[in-house]
Amino acid sequence: MRNSPNLSARLQELAPLLQIERLKVYFSIRKGIFSRIAGHVRAVDDISLDIFEGETLGLVGESGCGKSTIGRAIVRLEEPQEGRIVFRNADITHRSLRQLKPLRTKLQMIFQDPYSSLNPRKRIYDILAEPLAAHRIAAKADLQRRVNRLLDMVGLPSAYQNRYPHELSGGQRQRIGIARAISLEPSLIVCDEPVSALDVSIQAQILNLLSDLQKELKLTYVFIAHGIGAVNYISTRIAVMYLGKIVEVGSRDELFRNPKHPYTKILLDAYPAPDPTKRSKQRIIVEGDVPNSANPPQGCRFHTRCPYVQERCRREEPQLGNSGHAAACHFPLG
Template sequence: MIEAKESPSQTPLIQIEGLKTYYPIKKGIFSRTVGHVKAVDDISLNIYEGETLGLIGESGCGKSTIGRSIVRLENPSNGKIFFQNEDITQYSNQQLKPIRKNIQIIFQDPYSSLNPRKKINDILSEPLIVHKLVKPHEVQQNVDQLLDAVGLPRSYKNRYPHEFSGGQRQRIGIARAISLKPKFIVCDEPVSALDVSIQAQILNLLKDLQQELNLTYLFIAHGVGAVKYISTRVAVMYLGKIVELADKADLFNHPKHPYTQILLNSSPLPDPKLRNKERLIIQGEVPSSANPPMGCRFHTRCPYVQDKCKNEEPLLTGFLHTVACHYPLG
């Protein structure tokens, strides 16, 4: 079942155009809508076949909402989502069924993402049976191959989720995600709930599977180190907007948006000699996504803010390295 595929190409697999995902704010005895939380606010992105697009930002900026909107666990308020040039934005659950074989998700919490009442064999068998991917007599063979692929003994298939550690559960979640041979996987902070040593193992597993199966990832995280290790390109998100997008090396070596620079500076330095070096520190609290600031959304916390930033929203501009800032760094 696990077989090598073609080398990565530069064909857009996922195209997002003007995506908005809002959540209504309701108040009063009649639950009237008095506003909206703008979790994702007018975002356009291309994710190319065979690449890993890293998506970083502070908690609550809308990263996971993008991922959940792409796999249609959340219904977008506006905009379009294309998979292989097919607009799936308004698809019903029945229309999405064949698409779901190619678009999967790995959840953040390995403890709550597995049904505690089912054995691992049942969890991994169910997608194969529902989508009729293999013949009934081949199901057990495929389950064994999935466990082999994620580095778990085949005998573990008769255990329940509570009998596993966090890292083992996440391996099972990965096995479930690749069981239908998808083309695209949303990795929604898949290592944030794990110990550091286990994080490295899971990241290496994801990279190995990507090479074997020619997978395309959207890798969502707030940890800079994991994104730097696994990503091909990196997008930086702040308060529902993409503020910078570039090749990994270019973004980490030459950040142009002040928020990106501060975000990268927030990572702990392993060298003690560098720890006393003066670094930009982000100030203030993140504004409410229900009432974002006018102009540049980062201007309330930006050390380089000018009058134009307070009144005029910057557009994401550039060619290979795009940035939404009136006064980009460098």
């Protein structure tokens, strides 16, 4: 999906649909027979990010960098330790389950594994009709029509409503997951690696479906992936994560044309180019392993693997900044 060059700039002139302010999500490490807390995994560590209505924000990074945790925190499946999540100017960070119920219709999630996210004991009709009835989106007499409409929107025959999840292929199950997400007429959908478990040909179909639904229903996406290819195809803006931090954010075209952070350049160099003659002749080769997120390095978290590291990087943590294309790097590329 290609967006106009000025779309990202126009979006940022508007008020954000959702704001993430200095968000921290830690997980306890417990040891011993008394299960005492011995430390914390800093999955998301002091992140601020704005998401604008109508855009697709791609969130990309290596496995374990914290991108899925951000997505789960947005829909309140994870409880933040610090920071704020503001949706339509309302702070939803610490709302109770009862207070969150009206909000559940506006914030939905598509999960990575469509099989484990669907109840294997329920027919497709029940999976799609249950949220409509629970949130009183549709009357009982109207449920059948709404379920048929949802199946049609995701490209499945109405006869599939009598099947169980195990009777569908992976791509068909993911279409049911998408249908369930859009059934409550949300404003924002977190797509947590929705195509990573699918064949390449099916990935393209699902990405095109998400693009079509976004236009038809005026949706906003947070699209999480560890592959830069899918993020490039569907995103308006891209945020790059490393070890619980956002290291670069900018429009898709700017980020691909002129990456500022060495880690972003490494991700782009690892992406197979359709035309080998156009591959970068100054590729960066990364060495070493990702540090332990329970004990991240001081200063820039990427300095232990960065080929351009200097003494300042080891002692001083770089800040992301507020410009349209920003990088958390003391010595940005370009």
